Amino acid sequence: MADDKVRYETYRSPAGGWGAAAATARVLMQQSVLGKGSRALLAMNQPGGFKCPSCAFPDADCRKTLEFCENGAKALAHEATKFRVTRAFFEQHTVTQLRQQSDYWLEMQGRLTEPVRYDASTDRFVPCAWDEAFDLIGRHLRALASPDEAEFYTSGRTPNEAAFLYSVFAREFGTNNFPDCSNMCHEPTSRGLPPSIGVGKGTVILEDFDHAEAIFVIGQNPGTNSPRMMTNLVEAHRRGVPIVAVNPMPERALIRFADPQDVVQMATFGSTPIASEFVHVRIGGDMALLKGMMKVMFEQDAAGDAVLDHEFIRDHTAGLEALRQDVIGTEWTDIVRASGVEEAQIRRCAEIYIRSRATIICYGMGLTQHQLGSQLLQQVANLLLLRGNFGKPGAGISPIRGHSNVQGDRTVGIDEKPSQAYLDRLRDVFGFEPPRQPGHHTIACIAAMEAGTAKVFVGMGGNFARAVPDTDRAYAAMRRLDLTVGIATKLNKGHLIHGRDALILPVIARSEVLRTAAGEQFVTIEDSMSNVTASRGVLEPASPDLLGEVEIVCRMAMATLPQSKVPWDSYMRDYGLIREKIAEVYPHIYEGFAERIRSPRGFHLDVPPRRRVWDTPNGKANFLVAPGVEVNTPVDDAGMLRLATIRSHDQFNTTIYSYNDRYRGVYNDRMVIFVNADDRVARGLPERARVTVETITTDGVVRRVEGLTLVDYPMPRGALAGYYPELNPLLPLEHHDKVSGTPAAKSIPVRIVAGSETAPAQTPA
Secondary structure, three states: OOOOOOEEOOOOOOEEHHHHHHHHHHHHHHOOOHHHHHHHHOOEOOOOOEOOOOEOOOOOOOOOOOOOOHHHHHHHHHHHOOOEEOHHHHHHOOHHHHHOOOHHHHHHOOEEOOOEEEEOOOOEEEEOOHHHHHHHHHHHHHOOOOHHHEEEEEOOOOOHHHHHHHHHHHHHHOOOOOOEHHHHOOHHHHHHOHHHHOOOOOOOOHHHHHOOOEEEEEOOOHHHHOOOHHHHHHHHHHOOOOEEEEOOOOOHHHOEEEOOOOHHHHHOOOOEEOOOEEEOOOOOOHHHHHHHHHHHHHHHHHOOOOOOOHHHHHHHEEOHHHHHHHHHOOOHHHHHHHHOOOHHHHHHHHHHHHHOOOEEEEEOHHHHOOOOHHHHHHHHHHHHHHOOOOOOOOOEEEEOOOEOOHHHHHHOOOOOOOOHHHHHHHHHHHOOOOOOOOOOOHHHHHHHHHHOOOOEEEEEOOOHHHHOOOHHHHHHHHOOOOEEEEEEOEOOHHHHOOOOEEEEEEEOOOOEOEEEOOEEEOEEEEOOOOEEEEEOOOEOOOOOOOEOHHHHHHHHHHHHOOOOOOOHHHHHHOHHHHHHHHHHHOHHHHOOHHHHOOOOOOEEOOOHHHHOOOOOOOOOEEOOOOOOOOOOOOOOOOOOEEEEEEOOOOEEOOEEOOOOEHHHOEEOOOOEEEEOHHHHHHOOOOOOEEEEEEEOOOOOOOOEEEEEEEEEOOOOOOEEEEEOOOOHHHOOOOOEOOOOOOEOOOOEEEEEEEEEEEOOOOOOO
């Protein structure tokens, strides 16, 4: 970096604006793709082009020539980079040496160019032919005592066609072991919402933002994690729609935002205020806040005010009285204590909600990553149901997911707990009997590795070892495996924590052209609002030795299942045949797939609650009770602080684009802890003290991270925040939501146990 001085300063400009424009230009130049990358950006998220390899937020209706954001440009630039990881690179570095490098350094080495296998005698990855790689995979899988000794991991970037075939392959092989990235983020959506509203996904489409009369954004940072959403929030603000932001960390984009594509705003250095109400909730205080709002509603309803939608409740719901008793019986003192929010502000939020005839509630991992994350989302659904905010324009629940096809992967079969009806259809379509018992999610997968009952791990994308909790345990578990397979575009640390045999298989990227013997192919992607669109790459592949994900899946299957009933060779050539089978297995939502995908804007999958149809056992939307106001197990420790792991602005999941987090004023440093100044002073620590943070547990395992710099930030008392994946060693595997298995990464009980030196003085803003 040109300026590698560590500094911490307050960011006073609006989010977006010239800062985003400069960052976009800088990353294109850094990756030496200014010309090629700029041309590719014109095709990203456009009809006939490719889908952004970053977040899952939907595309607009092409009113804009440029349908991308700063972080989408970063993702594309790093994918289109001129830098390459060749055989010469692996000759120069042992795996032991590479393991010492940072995530950022590995990311900056560029694109993988050919398949490689681990050679233990030299501690290096060495080139291998594709046939050799598939033969090795097939031999390992066929040698297993049980198909359940294999784990098939999926990253959310995997397109529908590859994910569907991957699920067919593993089930024909004989297992439902499908740990995937959703397990670590939005699995409470998939598991918590079906008992409530009958579907494990959102009910909002993009056009609903044009009709909403109130928008709540809870536990989400759209300015960094889904910046294209800011356009919808800006437009809503200009219409006078109240926007309520609920977060332990004030996020810059929800305070002021400048649209980089607004010529007038850019020319005048203007900006738009976003949140009309900022609720500075405690970490884990959302359950109490939601119950407080519902308590206001029940109080007013009892007083005779027309607050609840009684007609909707009568015709479409069950369980109201149990919820009413639970909420009315919750004391205001407990609500205020647990939420950290004054009663007056909770009542103000309730009034905003009550006055609105159509409300959207958006949420992110600030809600899902708690020990009771699934039950917490049910309380969000309860709040919406009380005023009939389903099945009408401008209303509904909107999980804002991360990876650009993580929802699509689940829709087409990446699910460790498949329904029996789905398995029956799979049997009827493909002619084999799939396994019926549930498989492993991520936490169970690691437990199986530790127990020695998992032998083979196939990673379809992602950076598994870095993404999962309890880093030291995860590393040790991965090293017990007989074979690890990493299918990826770029080298990451997850490939370097490997089994006795190991392969890294390079794939054609989302932005690159896919060609088969039958000609050029396209894939399909489902965004976080259930819209399915085609994705066609426009760049030449980074190397002639890359394969598409579909071909890799098919050839793994052919090497493993020589007697397979599935015509893998045909699917490898013609992706249209795959889509025909998707439509056969999912006739209700993918009927007419081949014809519908021809629309330039794609098509929406059916989400029954949008029609006020509830796919639950009783055919109703259900009010579900979660006793109490806490979403995490209380900890008896006077020095306890709750730590939330977060992403920086220059980061996408485990991919680190730089050491900067400009909206939070951190430059050239990731080993930081954001802290309330009063909490710091109470512990006798100076500003920018370097400290050690330790997890509070009862399992006898010491989990600590040293060398962290305290940075004062407007956090609630008792709250800390720091970067993922660097702080994953503090998150125990057992600290998770028992319904979904999702790690409670937003509420880790920790203490500051040591302070040694002070970091360099802060640079004035």
